[in-house]
Amino acid sequence: MNIGEAAKASGVSAKMIRYYEEIKLIPPSDRTASGYRSYSQSDIHRLQFVRRARDLGFQVAEISELLALWGDRSRKSSDVKKVAQKHIVDLQQRIQDMQEMADTLQTLVSCCAGDGRPECPILEGLEKSAKTTSRPAARKGAVTSIKKKR
Amino acid sequence: MNIGEAAKASGVSAKMIRYYEEIKLIPPSDRTASGYRSYSQSDIHRLQFVRRARDLGFQVAEISELLALWGDRSRKSSDVKKVAQKHIVDLQQRIQDMQEMADTLQTLVSCCAGDGRPECPILEGLEKSAKTTSRPAARKGAVTSIKKKR
DNA sequence: CTTGACCTTCCCATGATGGGAAGGTGTACT
DNA sequence: AGTACACCTTCCCATCATGGGAAGGTCAAG
Incomplete structure (x- = not known):
């Protein structure tokens, strides 16, 4: 999935996806041979999580904590x-x-x-x-x- | 009154007083011969007005309108x-x-x-x-x- | 005449977001 | 093949109100 499709699927704008990557809220995406970002279903899933957390007013720093907990099976x-x-x-x-x-x-x-x-x-x-x-x-x-x- | 005293008297920080002047929310202050800003009682009064409007959550653009109305005797x-x-x-x-x-x-x-x-x-x-x-x-x-x- | 507290301007950072330019890529249609 | 168009890339700029801090000038008290 290109960044545009990922944006539509997750509700996070392409601009913001790049920004979240830049500030390390999310890991760097895969890239195609020509340098296009490529997103898997699980990447989309994470973006949706972020989007929902933002909708509830969490700041990026808090979402970072939440994402860590989300991915920690022994939380x-x-x-x-x-x-x-x-x-x-x-x-x-x-x-x-x-x-x-x-x-x-x-x-x-x-x-x-x-x-x-x-x-x-x-x-x-x-x-x-x-x-x-x-x-x-x-x-x-x-x-x-x-x-x-x- | 120097900017520091004006800040204390009005509750608006010196930084913000300069900023408000820069964005033309308030008119440029008088200056002493050496370039220090100088504030009159009525300047302080205006700064207090701004400060209170900010405390009520008005944005600068709105305060600009309010200041204009404040100074308009035929409002x-x-x-x-x-x-x-x-x-x-x-x-x-x-x-x-x-x-x-x-x-x-x-x-x-x-x-x-x-x-x-x-x-x-x-x-x-x-x-x-x-x-x-x-x-x-x-x-x-x-x-x-x-x-x-x- | 020095010291310290003030003042000046200028630049940078914040947080999350969007706008837009300049240039590369991918695809669908003629 | 060529061309058009939609998409992608990075980079820079702007927002809004605020503070931090540097480099350098001014002033008053000792």
Whole structure:
């Protein structure tokens, strides 16, 4: 299978397949005599795994761990569970941060007449201190990216 | 006020102040004879505005709109409200996407024994199709970034 | 007049992704 | 055979907001 077919079959774009290979998330593919990448069914299978993990918001580094566990027949399911739970906590933190933003903003929006006059509680809120609910509560490595179309 | 003091006073790092100037989010600051940037109280005020808008998750392009409205004495509050509401919808979409990820993952985690054995429903879920609740529901320009420490 | 804390600009890196150029390959049709 | 076209290759660039750090200038206190 050429990279284009592999992309269609796995849902991972050709660009990304090359990128994953480059950063060593996946092993280098076989090559034809002329240098074309060639993918087996099991390569496709791995790409699908990666794709699904990305869809669940895992970062590449985490997927790397998951792939290692996936291929380790003597893994402990507790190790997998740990990775997944950590990711859930991460997602929930990000959700909470965004929910706080949305809530604060909603409060301001609710106070705004939204008519032809210039008076605007939203701008006033941005001018002063927009701490309606809580402080931003900083985090270490918030990555928080949502996938596009694909 | 030097850039360092302005940074402390506004909560925007010196690096970012220079960056915002470079991308024309804010006007070029005054300069001392020796080339140091110099900030007035009203400059600080604007930086605080930007900082708060970032804290609410607005992107630079949106903040640019908000700053323009902020400085427009004949603005219509409805215009401000529109920008804010659009951002709320955006946040909610991102929250929903992440919530779906978390839910799917939670389902898998709940099925995983998490012990010393290799059998793992989480990996199996990644292997097959992890569509427990819904399809990813793609979006146009999902940006979804949460601030760090600052 | 030195020291140390500031400032300046410039370049690089991040993470995951896409765009596109320049050039090679493979195949199907005339 | 030749030609067109779809595909492949590598390489570079851009995104977005942010930080790191180097090389060198400025300023104030001792």
